Amino acid sequence: MSHRPWSRSLRTRLLVLVTATLVCLCAALALTSVLALRAYLLGNLDDRVDDAAARSAGGAALHPELPAGLAFPDEGGRPEGLLAARLDADGHLVSAAVVTRDAAPRPLTGAQRAALTGIRADGSPHTRTVPGLGTYRVTALDASGIRVLTGLPMDDVRATLRRLAEIEGVVGAAGLAVAVGVCAAIIRRRLRPLGRVAATAVEISRVPLAHGRATALPRVPERDTGPGSETGRVGAALNLMIDHVEAALAERRRGEERMRRFLADASHELRTPLASIAGYAELMNRVAPDAAWRRVGAESARMTALVEDLLLLARLDEGRPPPAEEADLADLVTEAVRHARTTDTGHLWQLHPPQPAPVTGDATGLRRLVAALLANARTHTPPGTTVTVGVESTATHHVVRVHDDGPGIPPTLLPAVFDRFTRADTSRSRAPGSAGGAGLGLAVAAGITAAHGGRIRVDSVPGHTEFTVELPAAAPAHTAGPPPRNRMPATPPPAPLPLGSSA
Numbered sequence: 001m002s003h004r005p006w007s008r009s010l011r012t013r014l015l016v017l018v019t020a021t022l023v024c025l026c027a028a029l030a031l032t033s034v035l036a037l038r039a040y041l042l043g044n045l046d047d048r049v050d051d052a053a054a055r056s057a058g059g060a061a062l063h064p065e066l067p068a069g070l071a072f073p074d075e076g077g078r079p080e081g082l083l084a085a086r087l088d089a090d091g092h093l094v095s096a097a098v099v100t101r102d103a104a105p106r107p108l109t110g111a112q113r114a115a116l117t118g119i120r121a122d123g124s125p126h127t128r129t130v131p132g133l134g135t136y137r138v139t140a141l142d143a144s145g146i147r148v149l150t151g152l153p154m155d156d157v158r159a160t161l162r163r164l165a166e167i168e169g170v171v172g173a174a175g176l177a178v179a180v181g182v183c184a185a186i187i188r189r190r191l192r193p194l195g196r197v198a199a200t201a202v203e204i205s206r207v208p209l210a211h212g213r214a215t216a217l218p219r220v221p222e223r224d225t226g227p228g229s230e231t232g233r234v235g236a237a238l239n240l241m242i243d244h245v246e247a248a249l250a251e252r253r254r255g256e257e258r259m260r261r262f263l264a265d266a267s268h269e270l271r272t273p274l275a276s277i278a279g280y281a282e283l284m285n286r287v288a289p290d291a292a293w294r295r296v297g298a299e300s301a302r303m304t305a306l307v308e309d310l311l312l313l314a315r316l317d318e319g320r321p322p323p324a325e326e327a328d329l330a331d332l333v334t335e336a337v338r339h340a341r342t343t344d345t346g347h348l349w350q351l352h353p354p355q356p357a358p359v360t361g362d363a364t365g366l367r368r369l370v371a372a373l374l375a376n377a378r379t380h381t382p383p384g385t386t387v388t389v390g391v392e393s394t395a396t397h398h399v400v401r402v403h404d405d406g407p408g409i410p411p412t413l414l415p416a417v418f419d420r421f422t423r424a425d426t427s428r429s430r431a432p433g434s435a436g437g438a439g440l441g442l443a444v445a446a447g448i449t450a451a452h453g454g455r456i457r458v459d460s461v462p463g464h465t466e467f468t469v470e471l472p473a474a475a476p477a478h479t480a481g482p483p484p485r486n487r488m489p490a491t492p493p494p495a496p497l498p499l500g501s502s503a
Contacts (some may be wrong), residue, residue, distance in 0.1 A: 053150035057143040085145035130172040318448035322362035330354035346383035354391035357398040381406030418446040
């Protein structure tokens with residue numbers, strides 16, 4: 001499993017957080033600048049409106065005989081769009097006009113007058129929208145009974161603010177893109193150590209620790225274990241945990257090695273006295289044969305087989321490669337079935353005549369592998385059970401199948417059938433008088449199969465139990481030679497041979 005998805009997720013979340021922060025900061029700066037400029041421009045416009053109102057009031061004071069006179073049209077230098085009006089004592093417009101470009105002042109319409117009604121002559125600025133003229137900043141003054149109203153358009157202020165908003169939007173977006181890109185690069189760089197820590201954890205998760213064969217576990221690089229950062233402290237803690245795991249694995253390997261050595265030594269030491277016991281029992285059986293001595297001989301043979309199985313398992317656990325000699329799996333299976341027919345007449349042994357199946361490995365071990373599978377079928381099925389054996393070949397593998405129609409293996413026992421000292425006495429019946437085994441036969445078969453680079457499995461339901469062994473085929477010879485002896489021609493296999501038929 002890769003560490004990339006969570007790393008991308010964390011990087012995405014950080015980028016979203018940084019982007020949101022930058023957007024809020026840019027928006028706050030833009031809003032502050034727009035509000036500040038708006039206040040400045042409005043203040044400047046209000047000063048101009050107040051100055052224009054004062055000049056209008058002064059001009060009107062020169063002609064007191066004209067209560068509705070506006071006075072300003074006769075003066076030069078008036079800006080375009082300047083709006084002026086005279087008010088009565090109730091605040092109603094007596095007269096009102098607006099300065100136009102290259103023309104005489106134009107009187108206001110009724111709707112435009114209505115938009116300017118209700119403004120008190122106290123000198124305070126007001127914003128009004130005049131139909132047909134736009135938005136104005138207006139103020140009204142009362143100079144010794146002469147009431148005038150003056151206004152200037154806000155188009156310049158609004159255009160300036162709009163232009164500023166556009167510029168800030170473009171500059172802010174560009175700056176935000178650059179800032180996000182820089183932050184993304186920084187975040188990616190800062191997260192690289194954490195990614196390497198995660199990669200180390202993923203590598204450790206892929207190490208087969210359960211088998212106890214791991215040697216040196218991967219470590220977090222030294223540059224990612226500094227105490228100056230959170231990532232460094234995580235890397236250092238992970239390395240410390242790896243040290244403890246390696247120490248525990250080493251202790252377990254030492255314990256397993258001691259156990260294997262004990263089994264090997266015990267098996268080796270027991271072989272000599274067991275051989276002596278078997279020899280003396282055979283001698284006494286010849287001198288004075290009776291049931292007791294026969295029982296002693298059988299038990300000594302059974303114990304000898306147990307010791308031999310333990311010794312073989314101990315050697316297999318050491319991981320020694322099998323001898324690299326060529327053997328024919330078909331010949332080994334045929335020989336094993338013939339031996340089973342000879343030693344056990346209570347079962348019906350059938351053999352699919354196999355094709356040549358050359359393999360490279362230990363012929364003795366492979367013979368023992370096939371014998372263990374047949375012994376398992378003979379021991380754990382009742383008399384009359386049919387046991388069918390066959391060999392199938394492909395270009396790269398040879399498959400041995402041992403099938404019986406006995407009672408089957410209990411489902412609860414099936415996962416542990418290849419474990420050592422696993423027995424199925426409670427469900428699979430034994431042949432009468434059988435002494436049974438110690439539960440090592442299938443473990444020996446699995447160990448020999450694994451040593452030869454193969455696989456073994458079992459499928460079992462009542463009436464159908466099949467063991468399948470898959471072994472790699474031997475590499476084809478580069479030079480032609482005489483055909484191997486006892487090899488059958490490559491013809492389609494006939495029907496299974498019943499007990500007593502020649503294979």
